[in-house]
Amino acid sequence: MAPTPPKLNPSGPGIGLLNEKPLHASLKQWYGQPGDCFEVPVDGFVIDIVRGDRLLEIQTANFSAMKSKLTKLVQSHPVRVIYPIAQEKWLVKLSTDGDKANTRRKSPKKGRVEDVFWEMVRISHLIPNPNFSLEVLLIQEEEVRRFEAKRRWRRNGWCTEERRLLAVVARHLLQTPADWLAFLPQGVDAFTTKDIADAMGIRRELAQKIAYALRTAKLIELIGKRGRGNLYRVAV
Structure with a gap:
C-alpha cells in the first residue's frame, strides 16, 4: 500500500509557515528538535x-x-544544507472536472543520493570549507499537479502545484572530504567519468557533474587523458 501523508501540526511553536511550501514546512517540522529556533535573522538573512x-x-x-x-554565511558560521531527494514519488493530478476524482499513480523514477550533484555543481566551491556540510534526505513524496491550458508546452499543460512529504526513508551526511570522495571508484589510482558512472551505476552526464564538483573543490585533479576522456586522481 502506498504511504499516505503524515498528519502535521502546521502551527507548531515558533514555526512560521506563511507563504511556505508544504514540503519545506513539513521537513522543517520533521528536522526540528527541542531547543531549536526557527526563522531567525542572521547577518541580514532569515535562517x-x-x-x-x-x-x-x-x-x-x-x-x-x-x-x-x-x-557569505560560511565565512563566520557552521552552515548545514538539508536537501530532499524523492526516492519514491506519487503523482497526483487534480481533476479538471468537478464530477471526477483526482488520479494518483506511482512514478517509475527513483531518486538516489548521487542526484544531489545535479545541484552541487552550483555551490561546489563550498565543499572544502569546514563550516559547510550537506545532509541528503531520501524521502517518499507526493507531487500534486494541476492543468493549465496556457502551459501546454510543458507536460501537456500539467504543472506542479505543490510537493508533499510522505516519509523520510534515509539520511546521508556529507561533511568531510572522505564523505565526498566516497562517490568515486574505490581501489584505483586514476579514473574517468565513465569509471565513475560504471562504478556507481549512474548516467555519464551525472558522473561528469560529480567530477566537475570535486575538481572545483580541489578534492580531485586532472592528470591527463585516457582515450577521449579526462583522467583524474584524488588530489594529494
Missing part, C-alpha cells in the same frame, strides 16, 4: 533553523538561489 551555533537551511529546489547567501 530556517538555528541549533546552537549551527545554521540549518532546508532547500527543496535550485541551489543557485542560495549561492550568495551560503557563501
Whole structure:
C-alpha cells in the first residue's frame, strides 16, 4: 500500500509557515528538535533553523538561489544544507472536472543520493570549507499537479502545484572530504567519468557533474587523458 501523508501540526511553536511550501514546512517540522529556533535573522538573512551555533537551511529546489547567501554565511558560521531527494514519488493530478476524482499513480523514477550533484555543481566551491556540510534526505513524496491550458508546452499543460512529504526513508551526511570522495571508484589510482558512472551505476552526464564538483573543490585533479576522456586522481 502506498504511504499516505503524515498528519502535521502546521502551527507548531515558533514555526512560521506563511507563504511556505508544504514540503519545506513539513521537513522543517520533521528536522526540528527541542531547543531549536526557527526563522531567525542572521547577518541580514532569515535562517530556517538555528541549533546552537549551527545554521540549518532546508532547500527543496535550485541551489543557485542560495549561492550568495551560503557563501557569505560560511565565512563566520557552521552552515548545514538539508536537501530532499524523492526516492519514491506519487503523482497526483487534480481533476479538471468537478464530477471526477483526482488520479494518483506511482512514478517509475527513483531518486538516489548521487542526484544531489545535479545541484552541487552550483555551490561546489563550498565543499572544502569546514563550516559547510550537506545532509541528503531520501524521502517518499507526493507531487500534486494541476492543468493549465496556457502551459501546454510543458507536460501537456500539467504543472506542479505543490510537493508533499510522505516519509523520510534515509539520511546521508556529507561533511568531510572522505564523505565526498566516497562517490568515486574505490581501489584505483586514476579514473574517468565513465569509471565513475560504471562504478556507481549512474548516467555519464551525472558522473561528469560529480567530477566537475570535486575538481572545483580541489578534492580531485586532472592528470591527463585516457582515450577521449579526462583522467583524474584524488588530489594529494
